[in-house]
Amino acid sequence: QITLKESGPTLVKPTQTLTLTCTFSGFSLSTSGVGVGWIRQPPGKALEWLALIYWDDDKLYKSSLKSRLTITKDTSKNQVVLTMTNMDPVDTATYYCAHRRGGQKTAMDVWGQGTTVTISS
């Protein structure tokens, strides 16, 4: 059974850097085709994809946020870390991580419960 859980601060001040950790079980991030992505959702708004890291350490970022985002993985700890710099109140959102299934059936098939982050001074 695949599970993912997000963790990190609930409150961050403007201009600070946000660091979120996704701890997962039930799969290995060294398996070909597998990835872990980060998605956020501001209150009452739509889902927004942020970043994805693949099993081979290749990475994809949302183009408009690329300068602020870094995604890394620690395969031995079963963790993926997302850092986002220069936080602003508009970045207030629930942040999700999700398992990316590889191959012909590729999709974000299992999601974490999400963690709510508020940006405020």
Add this chain to the structure above:
Amino acid sequence: DIQMTQSPSTLSASVGDRVTITCRASQSISSWLAWYQQKPGKAPKLLIYQTSSLESGVPSRFSGSGSGTEFTLTISSLQPDDFATYYCQQYNIYSGYTFGQGTKLEIK
């Protein structure tokens, strides 16, 4: 970036109705199009992947179709549990993922 536009933004329907949600891409995309259902306070749930493949455990009243720039999600006979918000999502190996803005399915 590829933009995904869903319509309608809100849909009012009754139990038993057949409903269709449309997702249009700003340029032709591959078949890597998925649909998710989200209920308030919950994480999204995968319904359809690769345009028309039903995720395991999802009721067969959900179906997906489309190609090029236009894709649809159809619910053949609405059940009370189906009232939720639905999102399409495309995947491109170079630019990553994009979600539509969502369609809220409400009880009429």
